[in-house]
Structure formats: structure tokens, C-alpha cells
Amino acid sequence: MKWIAAALIGGSLLLPPFLAGDFYINLASQILIAAIFALSLNLLVGFGGMTSLGHASYLGVAAYLSALLTSQYGLGHGAAAIISISGTVAMAGFFGVIALRATGLGFLMITLALSQVLWGLAYRMSNVTNGDNGITGLTRPAPFGISLESPVSFYWFVLIITTTAFLMMTIFVSSAFGSSLKGVRDQPRRMAALGFNPWLIRWITFVYAGFWGGISGLLYVYYHKYIHPTSLSTTSSAEALLGVIAGGSGTLGGPAVGAALVLLLKNYASAYIERWNMLLGLVFLFIVLVMPTGIVPGFSRLTARLRGETR
Amino acid sequence: MQFWIIQGLNSLSLGGLLFLLSSGFSLIFGLMRLANLTHGAFFMLGTYLAATALRTYDGLNLWVTALAAGFVVAALGGLFERLVLTRLKTNPLGQVLVTLGMSFIISDACLMLWGGDSIPVPTPKNLQAPTRMLGFVFPTYRLVLVGLAIVAAIALYFLLERTRLGAMIRAGVDDRQMARAVGIPVSNLFTIVFCLGAGIAGAAGALGGPILSAYPGLDADMLPLALIVVILGGIGSLLGAFVGSFVIGFIYTFGIALFPELAYIILFLPMIFVIAFRPQGLFGRVGA
Numbered sequence: 001m002k003w004i005a006a007a008l009i010g011g012s013l014l015l016p017p018f019l020a021g022d023f024y025i026n027l028a029s030q031i032l033i034a035a036i037f038a039l040s041l042n043l044l045v046g047f048g049g050m051t052s053l054g055h056a057s058y059l060g061v062a063a064y065l066s067a068l069l070t071s072q073y074g075l076g077h078g079a080a081a082i083i084s085i086s087g088t089v090a091m092a093g094f095f096g097v098i099a100l101r102a103t104g105l106g107f108l109m110i111t112l113a114l115s116q117v118l119w120g121l122a123y124r125m126s127n128v129t130n131g132d133n134g135i136t137g138l139t140r141p142a143p144f145g146i147s148l149e150s151p152v153s154f155y156w157f158v159l160i161i162t163t164t165a166f167l168m169m170t171i172f173v174s175s176a177f178g179s180s181l182k183g184v185r186d187q188p189r190r191m192a193a194l195g196f197n198p199w200l201i202r203w204i205t206f207v208y209a210g211f212w213g214g215i216s217g218l219l220y221v222y223y224h225k226y227i228h229p230t231s232l233s234t235t236s237s238a239e240a241l242l243g244v245i246a247g248g249s250g251t252l253g254g255p256a257v258g259a260a261l262v263l264l265l266k267n268y269a270s271a272y273i274e275r276w277n278m279l280l281g282l283v284f285l286f287i288v289l290v291m292p293t294g295i296v297p298g299f300s301r302l303t304a305r306l307r308g309e310t311r
Numbered sequence: 312m313q314f315w316i317i318q319g320l321n322s323l324s325l326g327g328l329l330f331l332l333s334s335g336f337s338l339i340f341g342l343m344r345l346a347n348l349t350h351g352a353f354f355m356l357g358t359y360l361a362a363t364a365l366r367t368y369d370g371l372n373l374w375v376t377a378l379a380a381g382f383v384v385a386a387l388g389g390l391f392e393r394l395v396l397t398r399l400k401t402n403p404l405g406q407v408l409v410t411l412g413m414s415f416i417i418s419d420a421c422l423m424l425w426g427g428d429s430i431p432v433p434t435p436k437n438l439q440a441p442t443r444m445l446g447f448v449f450p451t452y453r454l455v456l457v458g459l460a461i462v463a464a465i466a467l468y469f470l471l472e473r474t475r476l477g478a479m480i481r482a483g484v485d486d487r488q489m490a491r492a493v494g495i496p497v498s499n500l501f502t503i504v505f506c507l508g509a510g511i512a513g514a515a516g517a518l519g520g521p522i523l524s525a526y527p528g529l530d531a532d533m534l535p536l537a538l539i540v541v542i543l544g545g546i547g548s549l550l551g552a553f554v555g556s557f558v559i560g561f562i563y564t565f566g567i568a569l570f571p572e573l574a575y576i577i578l579f580l581p582m583i584f585v586i587a588f589r590p591q592g593l594f595g596r597v598g599a
Binding site for chain 1: 340344345346348395398399402403404405407408409411412413414415416418419420422423531532534535538539541542546571572573574575576578579582583586587590
């Protein structure tokens with residue numbers, strides 16, 4: 001049953017370029033990018049028990065680095081991508097050392113404070129980041145000489161990376177290391193007594209999540225060809241966190257579904273009303289109060305019950 | 312010399328505001344184990360309420376307005392605590408998320424009601440003239456603000472250390488279960504402390520109005536400063552909030568004045584230093 005569902009979802013991801021118009025293909029690309037971002041946050045929130053409110057830092061920093069390197073310093077996309085991702089990973093390593101001095105709410109507050117500092121920098125260091133105007137006139141890369149300008153080719157590019165990301169993260173949490181991560185989430189003291197190093201396990205996960213956050217940031221800036229400080233804002237982190245929680249934190253595919261729902265909601269709502277932040281806040285309240293375990297676990301519980309009844 | 316004195320005073324007045332903001336945050340955190348991310352929005356709401364009241368009714372007293380704004384925000388906070396937060400008693404992460412959601416709602420509602428332009432809050436007329444002392448010129452309002460923050464600190468200290476309510480709050484901070492067992496109504500205390508914290512934040516927002524003016528994003532500017540103060544000073548400690556506020560007030564003000572582009576990086580440094588060597592904060596009793 002599970003495999004059929006996975007095959008159906010996987011198969012349906014191949015369809016947009018053949019069936020849909022440019023608008024929907026672009027929307028699908030955005031959903032995939034948001035999915036990578038939410039999945040990387042889920043490594044921390046769901047599997048590591050570390051609720052970060054600063055995950056937008058990695059998306060934003062990778063995007064800004066790539067934007068600056070290609071537009072201001074004239075680097076090629078390959079080199080810029082490598083430098084941006086290395087820079088983001090290094091920053092994640094550093095932030096991890098700071099934030100993991102605390103756990104629980106302390107961790108949340110430190111990640112939030114750190115990301116707000118970066119957001120403030122993006123706004124105020126306007127001679128570098130161009131402040132509130134953002135950086136415009138960016139280009140998409142052309143890997144192996146294939147242009148990614150058309151929505152369809154960009155969609156295939158994003159789909160390949162998303163699939164890789166999903167598989168890599170699935171392997172990560174299914175591995176022995178993933179089990180020790182879940183152990184550290186649930187029983188850090190017992191794990192320490194068994195000879196594991198909870199801090200190191202958390203830190204490695206933190207850096208790995210930062211890496212995939214950076215990848216999603218690169219795709220984000222390639223897609224929009226534009227970058228603005230809002231990509232570093234708490235709203236951006238909160239959208240991803242909402243996706244993770246709405247989809248079901250600690251499940252493999254849930255956050256991707258949640259991220260898709262948040263993005264669709266954002267796109268459709270903003271066509272009718274300007275008050276996205278207020279809606280986001282209301283959805284937060286609704287999800288936490290009404291379905292705290294998320295949509296995907298709730299749905300699979302429902303189907304399990306239905307099947308139980310028909311048998 | 313004038314520059315240093317003015318910036319020093321600016322630092323003190325920002326520190327005073329930060330103390331009002333972060334003391335409530337810290338109290339709520341200490342008692343309820345709740346990182347109240349709505350706190351910046353409460354502050355901003357206070358500023359907007361004061362701006363509207365003072366600009367609509369000429370001759371209204373700023374102090375009365377700040378008090379009223381504090382009560383309005385406290386009432387809102389109390390409703391939020393009673394209607395939403397109490398339902399999530401067993402879900403600390405959920406609590407943080409709804410406070411985050413609530414902050415989005417409040418800040419967007421402010422944007423909707425008051426628009427995107429910043430609204431200056433008039434300085435009280437009798438405090439507009441600068442004070443001259445020892446050959447230097449001081450903006451009087453900022454001096455008064457620093458004094459107010461110190462008075463508030465002393466009042467809070469007495470409330471916590473010398474009254475029955477304060478003793479119950481301290482008992483709740485130290486050991487919630489034991490406090491319940493000896494008959495302290497801890498969930499009523501939660502509401503009281505949440506209202507108190509929200510009210511102080513709202514009043515602080517109103518008092519900060521003449522310096523900061525009301526603008527969208529004020530909450531996002533103030534909340535991280537409060538977070539850094541609390542991380543620095545130690546969670547649940549009034550003294551920590553006091554010291555942390557003035558440290559951050561100085562660092563931020565001088566950072567902005569001397570290295571405007573790097574002010575945010577400079578904010579990092581004390582935080583990293585404290586987290587590295589004393590993760591529970593300068594005066595914190597419990598690790599977060």
C-alpha cells in the first residue's frame with residue numbers, strides 16, 4: 001500500500017511537463033524547491049528533536065552568496081554554486097556549535113536570534129546586498145550546455161535534484177546514524193551512557209540539514225533570478241516549519257506534502273487577499289490546535305482505520 | 312565629547328526599553344517554560360495604540376496613555392493565554408508555534424489598520440526642551456525614560472521578592488509541581504504573569520514611541536534584541552535581564568553609530584561569548 005502510494009506520487013511528478021501549462025509547471029518547480037527546504041528542516045525538527053526557527057538562514061545565505069558571486073564577481077555558475085554551498089555548510093557548522101550549546105527552547109531562541117541577525121545584515125549592509133531592493137538581473141545556470149530558461153527544462157532540473165535530495169535524506173535517517181539520531185532525540189542520556197556522543201550526532205545532523213537548506217537556496221535563487229531579504233526572514237523559516245508540522249514532522253514524505261500545501265495556499269491566497277502573514281498565523285493556530293500530529297499521519301491513521309473496518 | 316554623551320544616553324534609554332521588554336519575556340519563560348514570540352508584537356501594538364491615542368486626542372498625557380496601552384495589551388495577552396495557550400499545556404513546542412502565529416497575526420493586523428508608513432509619537436510637551444547639565448545638553452525625554460526603567464526594575468524586584476504573589480511566582484519558577492502540591496494555583500499564576508509580561512511590553516512600546524516611532528517591522532526589530540538580552544542575561548533572572556538590556560543597549564547603539572553596517576555582527580559577539588563560556592547566561596540559574 002505504502003509502495004503503491006509512493007509510486008503514484010513519484011509517477012505523478014513526471015506528468016506536469018506533459019499536461020500542464022507554464023504557470024503550473026513553474027508552480028510545481030516552486031513546490032519541489034520548498035519540499036527540499038522543508039525536508040531538510042525536518043531532519044532537525046522531526047528526527048533530531050531540534051526545533052529551529054532559523055532555517056531560512058541557509059536558504060538565504062546560499063542564495064545571496066550565489067547571487068553576489070555571479071552578478072558582482074563574475075564567477076561562473078559552477079564555481080559560484082560550489083563556493084556558496086561550502087560557505088553555507090561552514091556557516092551551518094559554526095551556527096551549530098553555538099546553537100547546540102542549548103537544547104529545546106534555548107536552541108529555538110538562539111537559532112531565531114542568529115537568523116534575525118542575518119536578516120538585519122541583508123537589509124542594512126546595502127552596499128553589498130543592495131538592501132531592500134534585493135539583487136536583480138540574475139541568471140540560471142546551463143549545466144552541460146543545457147539552458148534552464150524554459151519552465152519545462154527547469155522543472156526537470158529541479159526534479160532530478162529533489163529526487164536525489166529525497167533519497168539522500170531518506171538514506172540518512174534510515175541508516176544506523178539515523179537510528180542513533182532518533183535515539184538522541186528520545187533518550188539523550190541513555191544514548192550518552194551507551195557511548196554515543198549526542199552533541200556530535202546533533203551537530204552532524206545540523207550541518208547536513210544546513211547543506212540541503214543551502215541546495216534549496218540555490219534552486220530558489222535560480223528559479224526567481226532575484227533575491228530579497230525576506231527570504232531570510234522569520235516568515236520564511238516559519239513557512240517551512242509550518243510545512244513540516246502540517247505534513248507531519250518525523251515522517252519521511254510528510255514535510256514535502258506540507259510544504260506543497262503551504263505554497264499552494266500562499267499562491268492562491270495571495271491572488272485574493274494581501275494578508276498572507278495573517279493567514280499564515282491563523283493556519284499555525286489551526287494546525288497546532290486541531291491537528292497537532294500533521295496531515296499525513298492523520299490521513300494514514302484514517303486509511304488504516306478504514307481498511308480495518310472493511311476487513 | 313557631546314557625541315559620546317548623547318550616544319551613551321541613547322544606549323541607556325534603549326537599554327531601559329529593552330529591560331521592560333525582556334523582563335516580561337524572561338518572567339514568562341521562567342514560570343511557564345514558554346518562549347513567547349508574541350512579545351515583540353505586544354511591544355509594537357503598544358506603540359501603535361499610543362501613537363493613535365496621542366495623535367487623535369491632543370493634550371493627552373503620555374504616561375496615562377502608556378498605562379492604558381499596557382492594560383489593553385495585557386487584556387489581549389490574558390485572552391490569548393486563557394483561550395489558546397492553556398489548551399496546549401502538554402505541548403511546549405505547540406505553545407511556541409502559536410505564539411509565533413499570533414505574532415504574525417498581530418503584526419499583519421497593525422499593518423492593515425495603520426498602513427505601511429511610520430507614525431511618529433509626539434514627545435510630551437513639557438519634556439521637549441533639552442536639559443543642560445555640566446555644560447552638556449541632554450534630551451530630557453530619554454533621561455526620564457532611563458529613570459522610569461530603573462523605577463520599574465525596583466518595583467518588579469519588590470513584587471517578586473517581597474510580596475506574597477512574588478513568592479508564589481518564585482516557587483512556580485523553581486519547582487512547578489511542588490508549588491502545585493502545596494496549593495499554589497499555578498495556572499492562575501500563569502495567566503497573571505502572562506498578562507503582566509504582555510502589559511509591561513505594551514506600556515514599554517508606548518513609552519518607546521517618541522524615540523522609535525511606530526512602524527511595521529518594529530516587532531521584528533525588537534524581538535531579536537529581547538532574545539539576545541535574555542540569552543545573555545540568563546533566562547528567568549530579573550537581574551540578568553537588567554544587566555543584559557543595558558549591555559545590549561550600549562553595544563547596539565554604539566554599533567549603529569560607529570559601524571552602521573556591522574551593528575548586527577557586533578550584536579553577535581557578546582552572545583557567542585556568553586553561550587560559549589556560560590550557556591545558562593550570566594545570571595541564569597537553569598539551563599534553557
